[in-house]
Amino acid sequence: MRNPLRIRELHLLLFPPALWLILFFGLPLLIVLFFSVSRQDVYGGIAPGFTLEHYRRIADPLYLVILWRSLVMAAVTTVITLLLAYPTAYYMAFAPPRTKLILMFLVILPFWTNFLVRMYSFMTILGADGVINTLLLKLGLIHEPLSLIHNTFAVYVGFVYGNLPYMILPIFAALDRMNTSLLEASMDLGAGPIRTFWRITLPYSLPGVAAGIVFVFIPTLGNFVVPEILGGADDVIIGNVINRQFLASRNWPFGSALSAVLVFGLMVFISVYIRRYDPMGKKQLAAV
Amino acid sequence: MLELINVTRKYGDVVAVNDVSLTVAKGEFFCLLGSSGCGKTTILRMVAGFEKRTSGQIILNGRDMGDDPPYCRDVNTVFQNYALFPHMTVFENVAYGLRIRKCNTAEIGTRVMEALGQVRLSGFEERRPDQLSGGQQQRVALARALVNRPSILLLDEPLSALDKKIAEQTRLELTELQRRVGITFIYVTHNQTEALALADRVAVMHNGVIEQCGPPGEIYEHPKTRFVADFIGxxxxxxxxxxxxxxxxxxxxxxxxxxxxxxxxxxxxxxxxxxxxxxxxxxxxxxxxxxxxxxxxxxxxxxxxxxxxxxxxxxxxxxxxxxxxxxxxxxxxxxxxxxxxxxxxxxxxxxxxxxxxxx
Known part of the structure; x- marks a missing residue:
């Protein structure tokens, strides 16, 4: 143990965040659980009494299809984000220190603006009289505006855009702490750049990739803002359904049941995933 | 077998290696000795292919290696920080070069075991690098390079990260190992005791040039320049x-x-x-x-x-x-x-x- 503090003292450091999590995460989760097995009263509130009818309702094909579509969308978003983020992170990690700093700044820059604002700004880019369509029309490449917004395509654009930093940063962190002498060693032992990438660089960065996947897949699955703003009538995912139950439909118990299923499903996914892929990089850290 | 003819390496206006010529014979334990920034590591990295020369020739076994990339050169390197692959076992680390060359599984098994035996690490095949001591990691790095039977083994300050006692012990083992495998060693160090103890010949470097090159005894007894006289002992x-x-x-x-x-x-x-x-x-x-x-x-x-x-x-x-x-x-x-x-x-x-x- 390198840390001179004793374990008992280290535990104290966990106290404030633990308290925070219990108050604002654990407790609300219990409330959601409680709501999800309660009856709905006529005005959309919670009525006393135990029931599992809300969970039974989730098994309705209508919701299962939406759940499945949400999973597919989150998965596709994650894959596209990964494919865009990896080369970027790779370039950043091996760039000269100054370039690295500038790129890092650019990756973080979007966080300075509200997420909603950035999503709305896509309207001015993708809309019928948006930047892209105007440009293409003026150039004479098209004669009618392309429908770039209020469809699944636009939702993917929003999702990928919004998630890129969360994928780039962990992969960058993993690649950045890689010693270049590992690459030299691989080349020295006869491997060209491509084999060096597949055998050394990629395996080494996998903890970062795994973390990035978690950071992107999970929030996307629960997101309801992007489909709402950029999607069409069909682009409803599970986050929108939950959102509607609480606001428009005023069916809190059913919304709670959906949330509970989502949260516990993700918990199972993450606990399996962490054990399998070690996204926290325990093995990597131990090797440093 | 290895010949450097008028090799120069410049970084902009800085001359790291200035018109160096030297010959290393087959089976020789050759040592480049000098303080940091003298150009010794640059020479090693040019032979390995990690650095390009600005001018001059680097001839291995009668052929100018030109700007061949590192993976096309019949030399292997033991890195200063060992550069073991952290996500691989000791066995896989040592087998890496052979796998890249598509040796068959049986041959890989025999040669890896033989190499690990040579560095007294039999039984450590399944360990990961982070489960080994510094001395053991150093020996894995040695085995990983030796297993490929290169024409020349390049060693970049391999003992500098070890405790004094372990470094001294490894030093003895290194000479024995070199005599046994008969591979040419080019060894870079700033530690004169190491150089004098290990090498058949030592080249003392200063400001990008070789000040004097000869057997350790000659370097010590008959220094030819003030720098060598002052630097050694x-x-x-x-x-x-x-x-x-x-x-x-x-x-x-x-x-x-x-x-x-x-x-x-x-x-x-x-x-x-x-x-x-x-x-x-x-x-x-x-x-x-x-x-x-x-x-x-x-x-x-x-x-x-x-x-x-x-x-x-x-x-x-x-x-x-x-x-x-x-x-x-x-x-x-x-x-x-x-x-x-x-x-x-x-x-x-x-x-x-x-x-x-x-x-």
């Missing part, structure tokens, strides 16, 4: 002028007041200004002149530094220069030699001792 430098010179030896006048005789042919002529180099262990302190030590100069003992096996005596000469004398404590005790501070002694040495370097 410790050395006293006395300014002198040649008074007479014959083909058997010469007479010098030191510090314009002491005449000494030197029994060594040197390419000097009367009137030449020279540096006369004497090692501390070639000097004796005495109250009286002694027959075996023909040269003597008076001085006052100013300091004693106890070093365990020996004691250093710092003597101030009449011209103010300090001279260091090293005397073995065991022998001094047997001879009942005890010296007192601020007392005048004679500094004695044999006419066969010391080297003359043109100033």
């Amino acid at each position: 410790s050395m006293n430098f006395l300014d002198g002028q040649v008074t007479t010179a014959t083909d058997r030896g010469c007479r010098l006048r030191l510090a314009e007041r002491w005449d000494v005789e030197i029994d060594k042919a040197s390419p000097v002529a009367p009137g030449n200004r020279v540096l006369y180099c004497l090692r501390p262990e070639q000097l004796r302190l005495s109250l009286l002149p002694a027959r075996d030590f023909e040269n003597s100069v008076p001085g006052v003992l100013r300091r004693k530094v106890f070093e365990g096996d020996a004691t250093l005596y710092l003597l101030e000469l009449a011209n103010g220069q300090m001279v260091t004398v090293s005397q073995n404590n065991y022998i001094a005790r047997l001879a009942r030699d005890f010296y007192e501070l601020n007392q005048e002694y004679l500094l004695l040495w044999s006419r066969t001792s010391g080297e003359i370097i043109r100033a």
Whole structure:
């Protein structure tokens, strides 16, 4: 143990965040659980009494299809984000220190603006009289505006855009702490750049990739803002359904049941995933 | 087998390696010695292919390696920080080069086990690098390079990260290993003890050039430049002028007041200004002149530094220069030699001792 503090003292450091999590995460989760097995009263509130009818309702094909579509969308978003983020992170990690700093700044820059604002700004880019369509029309490449917004395509654009930093940063962190002498060693032992990438660089960065996947897949699955703003009538995912139950439909118990299923499903996914892929990089850290 | 001809490496205006030529014979243990920034690592990295030369030729087995990338060269490197692949077991680390070359599984198994045996790591195949001590990691790095049976093994300060004791032990093993496998070693170090102990030949580098190249004994006994004389071991430098010179030896006048005789042919002529180099262990302190030590100069003992096996005596000469004398404590005790501070002694040495370097 390198840390001179004793374990008992280290535990104290966990106290404030633990308290925070219990108050604002654990407790609300219990409330959601409680709501999800309660009856709905006529005005959309919670009525006393135990029931599992809300969970039974989730098994309705209508919701299962939406759940499945949400999973597919989150998965596709994650894959596209990964494919865009990896080369970027790779370039950043091996760039000269100054370039690295500038790129890092650019990756973080979007966080300075509200997420909603950035999503709305896509309207001015993708809309019928948006930047892209105007440009293409003026150039004479098209004669009618392309429908770039209020469809699944636009939702993917929003999702990928919004998630890129969360994928780039962990992969960058993993690649950045890689010693270049590992690459030299691989080349020295006869491997060209491509084999060096597949055998050394990629395996080494996998903890970062795994973390990035978690950071992107999970929030996307629960997101309801992007489909709402950029999607069409069909682009409803599970986050929108939950959102509607609480606001428009005023069916809190059913919304709670959906949330509970989502949260516990993700918990199972993450606990399996962490054990399998070690996204926290325990093995990597131990090797440093 | 390896030949560098007029190799130069520049980084912008900075000349890291300046017109270096050298030849390394097959099976030789060759050492590049110098302080950091002298260009020794750049030479190693140019041979490995990690650095491009600005001009000159690097010829391995009769063929100029030109700008061949590292993966096309028949050399392997042991890196200073070992550069073991953290996500692979010891076995996979050592097998890496063979797998890249698509050797068959059976051959890989035999050769990896053989290489691990050579570095005394049998039984560690399934460990990961982070489960090994520094010395063990160093030996895995060695096995990973040796298993490919390269023409030349390049070692970049391989012992510098180890504890002194382990480094000393590994040093002995390294010479034995090199004799056994018969592979040419080129070894880069800033540690002169390592270089002198390990190498068949040492090249002392300074400011991008090789100052002197030769067997360790020759480098130590007969330094050719002031830098080498100063860098290797410790050395006293006395300014002198040649008074007479014959083909058997010469007479010098030191510090314009002491005449000494030197029994060594040197390419000097009367009137030449020279540096006369004497090692501390070639000097004796005495109250009286002694027959075996023909040269003597008076001085006052100013300091004693106890070093365990020996004691250093710092003597101030009449011209103010300090001279260091090293005397073995065991022998001094047997001879009942005890010296007192601020007392005048004679500094004695044999006419066969010391080297003359043109100033």
